[in-house]
Amino acid sequence: MSLSRLVLATSNPGKVSELAAMLEGRYIVDSRPADLAETIEDADTLELNAVKKATEVAVHTRQTSLADDSGLFVDALDGEPGVYTARYAGPQCSPDDNINKMLRELDGVDTSERTATFRTVIAVVGAEGQTLLAEGSVAGLISTERRGAKGFGYDPIFVPDEADGLTFAEMTPEAKRQISHRARALDAMLSQLMSADF
Numbered sequence: 001m002s003l004s005r006l007v008l009a010t011s012n013p014g015k016v017s018e019l020a021a022m023l024e025g026r027y028i029v030d031s032r033p034a035d036l037a038e039t040i041e042d043a044d045t046l047e048l049n050a051v052k053k054a055t056e057v058a059v060h061t062r063q064t065s066l067a068d069d070s071g072l073f074v075d076a077l078d079g080e081p082g083v084y085t086a087r088y089a090g091p092q093c094s095p096d097d098n099i100n101k102m103l104r105e106l107d108g109v110d111t112s113e114r115t116a117t118f119r120t121v122i123a124v125v126g127a128e129g130q131t132l133l134a135e136g137s138v139a140g141l142i143s144t145e146r147r148g149a150k151g152f153g154y155d156p157i158f159v160p161d162e163a164d165g166l167t168f169a170e171m172t173p174e175a176k177r178q179i180s181h182r183a184r185a186l187d188a189m190l191s192q193l194m195s196a197d198f
Contacts, residue, residue, distance in 0.1 A: 006124070008032055009039070009053040009067030014152030015182075019066070022177060022186050036060050046071050046083055047133060050123035058125040066124050066189075068182060072154055074102070074116040074142060076109050085154070095153050099146065102157065106142055114142040118158060120185040124193065132192050136184025143167055151176065 005028040008019055020029045039053040046069040053067035071085045081088035081098075089097035106114055119137045139161050146156040148169025155168035155176075162179045163171060177183045 004028060005030065005063060007057050007061050007063050007065045009057040009065050011038065012152070015068065018173070018177070018180075018182060019068070019186070021173065022183060026190065030061075030063070032057060033060060041069070041086070044083060046119060046121040047123070049083065050121045051125065051131060051133070054123040054125040054131075055129075058127055058129075062127045064124060064126045066122065068120050068122045068185065070118065070120040070181065072116055072118050072158070074106070074114075076113050076115075077102075077105060099154060099157055102142065102154070103144070106144075111141065111144070114144075116140055116142050116158065118154075118160075118181040120181040122182075122185045122189045124189060124196075130196070132189065132196060134185050134188035134192060136181045136186070136188060138162070138179055138181045138184065 006023065007030045008016055009032055010016060010019070011032045016031065023029050036057065039056050041049045041052070043049045043052060049069040050067045053069070054065040057065035057067065071082045073079045073082050087093055089101040117137055117139050119135065122134050124132045141159045143157045143159050147167045148156050148171070150171065150173065151169045158168050159165060160168065160179055168176055168180070
C-alpha cells in the first residue's frame with residue numbers, strides 16, 4: 001500500500017527543498033518537528049546514520065519518516081571526507097569552510113586525479129520500526145574553484161560526469177534532479193515504497 005505522508009528527518013533547508021520537490025504529487029511531506037533535537041550522526045556508515053535519523057523521527061512522531069545521509073568520496077583524499085562530509089572542516093563548520101578545506105587539500109592535484117563520487121543513502125522507517133534502504137550515486141570531479149550560485153553544500157565544486165562540465169551549482173534544479181545522487185536514491189526508494197506495507 002502506498003504511503004500518503006512522510007516526515008522528513010532533515011532540517012537542512014537545501015535538502016528539504018530538494019526532497020519536497022521530488023516528492024511533490026506523490027506524498028504529503030511534513031517537516032522535521034521543531035521540538036526534536038538534531039540527531040547526533042556518530043555512525044561510521046551512511047546507512048547507519050540515515051537509519052538513526054529516520055528512526056528518531058519515526059519514534060517521536062509515530063509516523064513514517066524519511067532520512068538521507070550523503071557522502072562525498074574523493075579518490076585523491078583516500079575516500080575522504082566520506083561519512084564526515086557535512087563536518088569535514090570541524091564540528092561547527094559551514095559549507096564554505098568545507099569547500100575551502102577541500103580546495104586546499106587538493107591544491108596542485110591534476111584535474112585527472114580529482115575524481116570523486118557522491119553517494120546518498122535514503123532510509124524510510126515506519127511507525128512500527130519497518131525499515132527500507134536505497135542508494136544512489138553520481139561520479140564526477142572536484143573543480144579547482146567555486147562555480148555557480150545554485151544548490152547547497154559542495155555543489156559549487158562538484159562537476160558530475162554527465163553535466164557537460166557544469167558544477168551542480170551551475171545547473172538548474174530540474175537538471176540537477178535528473179542525475180543527482182539524492183534523486184537516484186529517492187527513485188530507488190520510491191520503487192520499493194510502491195510495494196511496501198507500512
